[in-house]
Amino acid sequence: MPPTTTRDWLADFLPGPPAVVIDVGARSGRGAGAYAGAGYEVIAIEPSTGMRAEPEARHPSPRIRWLADSLPALTTTSRSGVAADVVSLTAVWQHVAPADRPRVFRKLVGLLRSGGLLVLTLRHGPDDGRGGHPVSLAEVETLARSHGLQVVRAVPSPDLQGRPDISWTAVVLRLPDDGTGALPLLRHLILQDAKSATYKLGLLRALCRAADSSAGLAQEDGDEHVRLRLGLVALIWLWLYLPLVKAGLPQTRDNRRGAEGLGFAAVVSRALEAGILSPLDLRTGAVLSEAPAHVLYEALREVADHIIRMPANFLTFPGGT
Structure with a gap:
């Protein structure tokens, strides 16, 4: 032995x-x-x-x-x-x-x-x-x-x-x-980290979806990191939030503006109302005509900007790193 x-x-x-x-x-x-x-x-x-x-x-x-x-x-x-x-x-x-x-x-x-x-x-x-x-x-x-x-x-x-x-x-x-061993880390992200947890969990969900469905699009960056295109993360993020935007659900109980309260979702909400954007458009390799392509481009730009300014900026490990 x-x-x-x-x-x-x-x-x-x-x-x-x-x-x-x-x-x-x-x-x-x-x-x-x-x-x-x-x-x-x-x-x-x-x-x-x-x-x-x-x-x-x-x-x-x-x-x-x-x-x-x-x-x-x-x-x-x-x-x-x-x-x-x-x-x-x-x-x-x-x-x-x-x-x-x-x-x-x-x-x-x-x-x-x-x-x-x-x-x-x-x-x-x-x-x-x-x-x-x-x-x-x-x-x-x-x-x-x-x-x-x-x-x-x-x-x-x-x-x-x-x-x-x-x-x-x-x-x-x-x-x-x-998954129980990850609870201290998740508790930190949800309850103890700065800023609201909503968008941080949204980013984590988008990254997990990318790992499940688009792992081939990741590129090794040394032996410590991988690179993932922000456009892909934004696309998955948009797909995850689309049902909330379509249903007009508020972000919080005190938020009376519905989908508009999501900020980045305003352009998506308008596109849905115009009937020129559907979940089928939100996939890698989709071919779009000019109008929905323009709408999707604007939505992805809004989402990418939001990810950079909010969850990617405020996510930390315990200890602040």
Whole structure:
């Protein structure tokens, strides 16, 4: 069994084999070999070909796939499309520079399938000469809140080598498969962030629709971001709000102006009244005659301007970033 499964702090959380485990910073291969021996499918991440040769020879299991990759980018792993049940970093987090940790955390979360576990061991104490940085459970908890993960267990322990100035904290985080772990982030967006939540949620809905239906139109922008055309986001936004505009529903109880209260929807409302715009016009690749094309162009311009000025300007993570 893997060394970690013999410890109470993790054993009851681990899924059964042949779940997929990504071991980031596999080094000696001891953990990867133990997981593979227990029936897990393991992807062992190690940047150095020279450092991989010995553990590969020591653990020649067909269940282990060695991958040349490194933090903070994890480019090869991220592009492999693998979804892991467990991502493990044993004695690695202290070697990640504090400035890189938000980026690395996003990368690690992106490797997890719904319900997956992120397992970290945090080393507390002086640097051992290998480029260590201070770590804290509070920092990990803050990163978890920003990414919808739940800290399900944190266990402090002394150093197994008996070093008096070194101690450890083993942390188990879970990416919920029912959405509950994202509630702190959503609560921030809806209740605690500046400005009304209506348009911010509208933008999030539009982006989710784009991910579901138009993912091929996204372009990679480095290893951290993708670019999505504002016109596409505006088109989806308009399609989502069109029923509200058509029904003349007010934005809030105190708003007596109906659809006009949506601001950007005024031009759409006029187009609907004139009968020159329908939901069928609001799709990528639609061919329009001059009059509805002009109306749609004006509506998209209004929506894009509104998105830039309002939700895209005021959306923040907890902490204000």
